Amino acid sequence: MDRYEKTLSDSKVVADDASVAAEVSKIVEKSATYATPDVYKFLFSSIDLTTLSTEDSQESVAAFTRRVNDFDNDYPQYDSVAAICVYSNFAEVVSSNLDVTGVDVAVVAGGFPSSQTFTAVKVADVALAVAGGANEVDVVMNLGYLRDKNYEELCDELIELKHTAKDAKLKVILETGALKTAKAIKEASILAMWSDADFIKTSTGKIYPGASLEAAYVMCECIKEYYEQTGRKVGFKAAGGIRTTEEAVHYYAIVKEVLGDEWLNRDLFRIGASSLANNLLSVMTGEEQKYF
Numbered sequence: 001m002d003r004y005e006k007t008l009s010d011s012k013v014v015a016d017d018a019s020v021a022a023e024v025s026k027i028v029e030k031s032a033t034y035a036t037p038d039v040y041k042f043l044f045s046s047i048d049l050t051t052l053s054t055e056d057s058q059e060s061v062a063a064f065t066r067r068v069n070d071f072d073n074d075y076p077q078y079d080s081v082a083a084i085c086v087y088s089n090f091a092e093v094v095s096s097n098l099d100v101t102g103v104d105v106a107v108v109a110g111g112f113p114s115s116q117t118f119t120a121v122k123v124a125d126v127a128l129a130v131a132g133g134a135n136e137v138d139v140v141m142n143l144g145y146l147r148d149k150n151y152e153e154l155c156d157e158l159i160e161l162k163h164t165a166k167d168a169k170l171k172v173i174l175e176t177g178a179l180k181t182a183k184a185i186k187e188a189s190i191l192a193m194w195s196d197a198d199f200i201k202t203s204t205g206k207i208y209p210g211a212s213l214e215a216a217y218v219m220c221e222c223i224k225e226y227y228e229q230t231g232r233k234v235g236f237k238a239a240g241g242i243r244t245t246e247e248a249v250h251y252y253a254i255v256k257e258v259l260g261d262e263w264l265n266r267d268l269f270r271i272g273a274s275s276l277a278n279n280l281l282s283v284m285t286g287e288e289q290k291y292f
């Protein structure tokens with residue numbers, strides 16, 4: 001048994017699908033109590049405002065970034081989004097147009113969204129994005145290695161990407177919709193964290209299904225166990241298909257119930273979304289918004 005197999009077999013996180021579904025139902029039942037104005041504002045400030053379109057361009061990404069600058073002037077009463085998230089080749093466009101402090105420059109990199117390319121290409125992509133101003137880098141775990149139980153190579157690659165990202169946060173995407181079972185999601189979560197991930201993230205938004213509450217529950221349980229073992233707090237990012245305020249509150253409830261208030265800040269909790277911000281802003285302002 002190698003060291004990663006031992007780490008996986010030592011975990012006490014419950015990962016049978018029926019138990020996970022039952023725990024999630026209990027949390028969802030009480031989640032309406034969290035649907036308050038303060039929670040909506042917090043959720044808005046936890047968004048990685050995302051554009052990942054084949055048609056993104058220098059001009060469109062610059063305009064997307066300027067909208068975040070405008071928001072700061074138009075809505076000084078609200079905290080802005082946590083980050084702008086774009087393809088790696090646009091890191092410099094965002095960083096050179098962003099005037100707001102406290103909003104991070106996030107990119108998806110490293111063979112996104114499949115992770116099917118050479119490690120050297122992934123490393124170069126991450127390095128170029130960081131040189132362009134990215135301070136957060138979202139990469140997809142190599143699920144081929146996971147499938148073959150090739151844990152050493154899987155982890156070595158992620159460790160190299162974190163080393164390349166330097167001080168930039170590394171968010172490791174598990175693509176939980178492809179993993180399907182709680183057991184596989186648990187394994188991917190643990191391996192990502194032992195590979196120095198700063199965050200573990202559910203999905204790319206490029207396959208169906210995207211994020212699920214069940215995946216979020218398992219991931220948060222793994223984060224909790226890892227914290228108890230190491231004292232290091234790893235963040236949680238829900239992403240992929242999250243559009244409604246109700247869905248966002250459900251993810252908030254999972255994090256609150258499993259990890260507690262210590263995780264409810266933008267350093268440890270994010271929602272990556274291309275279509276959630278306007279819905280939250282509509283609830284916050286009491287009128288329909290198409291701001292972003």
Ligand SMILES: O=C[C@H](O)COP(=O)(O)O
Binds near residue numbers: 205206239242273
């Ligand atoms: O990382 C963020 C996701 O790609 C966003 O997915 P979405 O477009 O389904 O909201």
